[in-house]
Amino acid sequence: MNFLGSLISLASAGMLMLSSSLMTLAPQHDIEGLLFLCNREWTIAESYVPASLREADVPGQVRRMRPEAAAALEEMFAACQEETGVTLMSISGYRSYASQKNIYQRKLDSVRGNVAKAQQYVAPPGTSEHTLGLAMDIGQKKKPHLTEAFAATEGGVWARENCWRFGFILRYDQAWEEITGYSYEPWHFRYVGRELAKEIHDSGLPLELWLPGYRTRRLLALLGVPEAEAVSDPVPSSEPNS
Numbered sequence: 001m002n003f004l005g006s007l008i009s010l011a012s013a014g015m016l017m018l019s020s021s022l023m024t025l026a027p028q029h030d031i032e033g034l035l036f037l038c039n040r041e042w043t044i045a046e047s048y049v050p051a052s053l054r055e056a057d058v059p060g061q062v063r064r065m066r067p068e069a070a071a072a073l074e075e076m077f078a079a080c081q082e083e084t085g086v087t088l089m090s091i092s093g094y095r096s097y098a099s100q101k102n103i104y105q106r107k108l109d110s111v112r113g114n115v116a117k118a119q120q121y122v123a124p125p126g127t128s129e130h131t132l133g134l135a136m137d138i139g140q141k142k143k144p145h146l147t148e149a150f151a152a153t154e155g156g157v158w159a160r161e162n163c164w165r166f167g168f169i170l171r172y173d174q175a176w177e178e179i180t181g182y183s184y185e186p187w188h189f190r191y192v193g194r195e196l197a198k199e200i201h202d203s204g205l206p207l208e209l210w211l212p213g214y215r216t217r218r219l220l221a222l223l224g225v226p227e228a229e230a231v232s233d234p235v236p237s238s239e240p241n242s
């Protein structure tokens with residue numbers, strides 16, 4: 001058993017007092033936290049509603065998000081305007097579980113109940129980050145919305161390169177489809193907070209694959225193990241949600 005394996009065994013055997021730190025080690029399950037992992041496998045409960053939402057003061061529609069995400073969005077849009085002269089727009093922020101359910105049901109009806117086909121276009125209820133209040137679909141004024149063409153717009157390029165400065169990450173990049181379960185969406189940005197957005201952005205990894213390494217580092221820190229000692233243990237990447 002490798003070093004990391006030993007540590008995990010110790011922890012799971014209850015030999016270490018970790019109970020108060022469980023959310024520290026499992027931020028992907030903390031729905032009030034900024035790292036909650038939501039995808040087709042890990043879903044949001046039907047009863048969940050964010051504790052607080054507010055309209056971001058930006059151009060566009062469906063502008064509600066959690067307050068910290070809304071504030072960050074405002075700063076991001078203002079910076080884009082200042083640095084490039086381009087006006088970004090909100091296309092779609094918070095969507096409740098119920099409204100996602102309605103949208104999904106309508107799509108399902110329109111394709112005569114073909115689930116695979118419906119899911120190509122609309123996320124089933126509980127699987128959309130929009131229900132967390134932490135996601136925003138962004139567009140550029142007078143440019144195509146919610147299409148891959150957004151990626152080539154000045155605003156799309158700027159948002160991709162600069163979103164991390166404001167605490168956002170591009171969640172569904174090209175070539176991540178197998179991992180995230182979502183097609184390329186150059187318009188969908190997820191708020192994770194400034195503290196970690198740069199790290200996630202720099203890693204070049206989707207959230208699903210970045211989280212295990214992050215959790216390992218948290219565990220080692222909790223156990224007081226210097227990172228240098230743990231370097232020889234490769235970060236597991238095949239089981240992002242274990």
Ligand SMILES: [Zn+2]
Pocket residue numbers: 130135136137187188189
């Ligand atoms: Zn979206």
